[in-house]
Amino acid sequence: MTTKYAETEQRQAAVKHVGRPVDRVDGRAKTTGEARYAAEHRYPGMAHAALVHATVARGRIEAVDTEAARAVPGVIEVLTHENAPAMKPAPKSSLMNPSSLASGTTVNYLATDEVHWNGQPVAVVVAETPETATHAASLVRVAYRELPAVVDFAAEEPNAVQQKGNVLQPAAGDKGDAVAALAAAPVSVDLRFTTPPEHHNAIEPHATIAVWDGDHLTVHESTQTIAWLRAHLALRFGIPERAIRVLSPYVGGGFGGKGPIWAGTLLTVLAARETARPVRLALTREGVYRTVGGRTPTVQRVALGADNDGDLTALIHTSVTMKGRIGGMPEGVVSPSRHLYDAATIHLRQRLVQLDLLANTAMRAPGDSVGSFALESAMDELACELGIDPIELRMRNEPARNPMDGKRFTHRMLREAYEVGAERFGWRERDPRPGSMRDGRWLVGMGVATAYHPSLMLPADVTVRLAADGGVVVRCGLQEIGVGVATVQAQIAADELGVPLEVVRVEIGDSELPTGPGAGGSVQTASAAAGVLEACRKLKESALALARRAPDSPLRGRRLDDLEARDGGLYHGGRGETYAAILARAGRDHLEAGGRTGMLKFLAKTLNERRRWVKAASGAHFCEVRVDRDTGEVRVSRWLGMFDVGRVINAKTAAAQLRGGIVMGIGMALSEATQVDPRTGRIMNPGLSEYHVPAHADIPRIDVRWLDVPDPTMPLGLLGIGEVGITGVAAAVANAVRHATGKRVLDL
């Protein structure tokens, strides 16, 4: 490990762009309106689709009356289960075929008269204009035979069954006898928490344009997974992947919602084939709520036992989540309790109910965001019981190795994060007595909580091309959902090749490019970086090989490891030459190299690593709230996030990601909830006017810092940062409210 650190330091000596707060390469396109999102492309003859949603939670369609809709001038087609040709069914989920995991639901839309959730699309209207399609959709009359449906999570929660785990995601765990240890503990807390369902609410609603040209299909889509979408469409429409092109250069936010493939995408492709027209479906905001799954609600119990000094003797964390009967994912809610505290005994269980609701799906830090709320709130309550400072309690229980299995951490700096953060935030000024700090009518409270998110990588294919004129093109089918993915890969390539940032262009968002990882699980930057590093190294080797052939090259006899890439070429001390000179002498107009990770090799490496190490991004949140003494209104007034996220590639976009997570966490803590009618299973607030995401006025200045120490096992030492920011946030707010008011927030 020491040698790896040394390598990283050497590399840092040559760093020119990595770590700097570089402006986004697409900043101009995004601030001038040039950037075109999925729904903003035009094709001659393009028609527009609108969906008709089921109004019962479960049942059979008895009759569909499309006559009035068809009579509207401008209506081209109305597709229902009575006339639509069936797509091929959704594939069975298999780890060997990752694109199979991309099915939002298992329903074969318009191939069945069965209704599985309130809001399922049961008809598609295609018309000459969007207004006509929307109006005609409102005229489609559907009669249902209702069947009994189970839609009330709160009522079903007691009937939950144990989740099934797998190698990557265990659903249970035990260390010692935590139940007995809890009963014997001199100090304990035992709390029940609930969190509501939530929706991603990316400001760009999902949209698809599908264009068939014979058996060739072009799809403009707002997606986080270009490669999986292409593979999935190939399966569902029975055409080879090479006949499909997916274009998605700009995505107006995702947060997990644009990972799976949902009804709208499939039905647009189907409608385009059936009408022989290019078809666009831009979902309404309500349409997103009806057809795109969100975050599961949870019920959690966290019970902690400690001795009088605050050493944890028992940690019990159990959860209940939901999935749809027609799909969804069991969430790893208790995951934080596997990694955060060195408790003598641990008992973990995740249970599940299946409901007749739309499938749930990943939303920013699935599991960890909600699980950390319960665990970190309970730790705070235990600190109150013990009369110990909550940071001190955490430090007392900070593990040297992973608590469940004794594996090593590749890297863990929570002590430093709390130490540096407490100083910066002014934690010492906190009077621990509840309600003791006031500012006029406001009760002031300060809370902390730990952020923690496991770090993963996925395979990524990348090519890098260096032209004789000095231009560099990095190509990878990445998804720009707001993280600045092209910007950071350009920085990495510029440093690796020793060229100015301005000459590097990064091509993303197209399935014709080498296959990139999906934008999910905080994997994209590290996964692509590994490919860029490999491709750049190969490119330099090729350049060196060309140079060494020439008798007069100053690089003759040199090895790549002895050389420095700088000033557009390779140098040993003051001697070397530019790539342009090397290419010109060899009569070549470009060099190209690829970095590629095969799936099997990748899986072997991942499993091997997981046997040895636990790897995660982490941090310490410091929150100050003001609570109105009369109304109870909570305002977040100050925030510090002190993170350990390995090496930061771009100080500007990294801060944005971490802040963005905190903003969404503040929404989770204070205002966000998808309300499901417990009688009908229908979402009652499907819009941004009734589902309150944080607005400008809700968000104070958020101070975000990082320790900037590279992780020794990751490319360039970086850890993914898309999700760690939101973990622990809701707990930090709740803990600050507890401090301000003496009241423990148990239900979000």
Place this chain on the structure above:
Amino acid sequence: MRVNGAAESLDIEPWVSLLDALRDRLGVTGPKKGCDQGACGACTVLADGVRINACLALAVQYDGKEITTIEGLASGDDLHPLQAAFIRHDGLQCGYCTPGQICSAVAMLAEHRAGMPSAVMERPGELSEAEIRERMSGNLCRCGAYNGIVDAIKDVAGQEVR
């Protein structure tokens, strides 16, 4: 109707919103559709210099009016100061709310200059961060780039004062 300085003549149904007319009929896709119900502000454009939610406006109501969208703010290659400040301060991530944020900020600064009050105003003429946040709260950013947006606006407001 004039859109970004160019005369546009449209023969459209009375129910077509200004936003759909711009995006779908004229191909001016800078104004974004996020909610279609005036809740998110992504569709903000300037009508005779005043910020409006184009999704809540019918195109026919704006017959003869001057509409400015994000595409109309830069002069040639020179970005509007707010566009440049949004890039500099990273007041954006995915970019989808950005055109609305910038158009809204342009009009907000004009409203402030004209002395229009806000719910949190303490002293006329002063543009505190709290003022900016209050006056910009009709524009949602789900990526959470709010700090950068406020910094960008403060930066430009400061330049105006100087």
